[in-house]
Amino acid sequence: MTADGFDAVVVGSGPNGLIGAVTLARAGLKVLLLESAAEVGGGLRSGPLTGLDGFTHDFCATVLPLARASAAFRELDLEVEWAFPAVQAAHPLDGQDAVLVHRDVGETANGLGNGRDARAWRQTVGAAAGRTTGSRAGDDFGLVDTLLSPLSMPRAPIRLARYGALGILPATALGRALFKGERARAALAGMAAHSMVDLRRPITGGYGLLLAALAHQVGWPVVRGGSGRLAEALLSRFAELGGVAETGHLVKDLGELPPAPVTLLDLTPRQVLGVCGERLPPGYARRLREYRYGPGVFKLDWALSGPVPWRDSAVGGAATVHLGGTLSEIASGEAEVAAGRHPERPYVLAVQPCAADASRAPGGKHVLWAYCHVPNGSAKDMTAAIENQVERFAPGFRDLILARAAHDTAALESRNPNLVGGDIAGGYSGLSQFVSRPVLSTRPWRTPLPGVYLCSASTPPGAGVHGMGGYHAARLALAQVRSGAPVRKKRI
16 A cells, blocks of 8 residues: 555546446455546436426436446446336337337347248347347356457357357348348347447447347346436445545546556546646557547436327337337438438437336426437537427327426536547447557557556447446456556656
């Protein structure tokens, strides 16, 4: 332990920073966690965003399958109450019933409209989930662990090869190759569009397969009471292990930190450049400056007087709803965003937490949030475009609005500086930055500065509430400390 009393300092308390801090503390290190906001959590925060009493809105993430699936969270077995919706995800379509994704692989497949697509769903999505027949997937996390540790030896090499042969494809190509009908194609597109990448680009098919598989394997649950409860559980575990957390502490320069052998930065490359300054070697700093951020989002939060009046009432049982129509429509909209334009009919990701957790709103009332993708840094108000897409599948929705809160890219970044230009993924998630996050390296969490590591979503495995960026960075730091590698022993 250093003279100042800390073995490690973690800057930033998003899911990755919290997991990194807990991982270090579990190894016996005395850890200081610094957060610039008034509370920890980053994207895992909840509050009364619409200003009405009794309504709990999540600042960013709500539906958390990766937190159920990742090794980092599985190891901790945190004391939070998970709430599962009756339907894991829904995809409304014009003039027909919505596509419903259930925990049950077979039930989902049978709703796709034809036998060929049902078989293809079982053989691809079902196989990725570890189950092709029967009801729910098992607890074999070999493929998920491999994908969330992309620079480690694969735990399930055969399954990875099968998944990779399909997942490398663009979602547009994969959907049309696997499925005959629009229902299955649309369902895959809705999943793949979470990537915020043009669906005509490689590996977007893989994003769709993985997220759909997680719906079968672990479900798409919410945390009862709000996502902030998960951050609180991590903070509680951190404190139990002797960790010290300080909120309202903005770190502007690395020299402000107390000397410690290990420093983890839950920051994106832009913030890292600001905090580390000229200490970074010119070549490494240049690569951080060249790091590419992806599209931003425009987000709306609503307090509603009742449940959303979906044309297909079964959609009301899903916490996650993908709005955008067919694969062609969604792909067209995402291509517009990738080209720097605002689609008239954007892909909209809507979340209705009360489908699983009625405590989010007063009796009989509901909360809803939705976002669409926009060019990075966009200042355009997309309220009408988003609400039009909701109304398209839920006529009369606007009549239920008690209050709304709109957040453009600047508002999101002001609330969380890691959301550069409104990019909630920590950087472009296409093939070019799938592994080279933020630089091409076998150990991209390590910086050239002794004892300083990166652990944000700008490191592998990228976006999502899985904590694996922090987990990998912390484990690498522990290995290097134990090996006697150079560490930061004084202020720099």
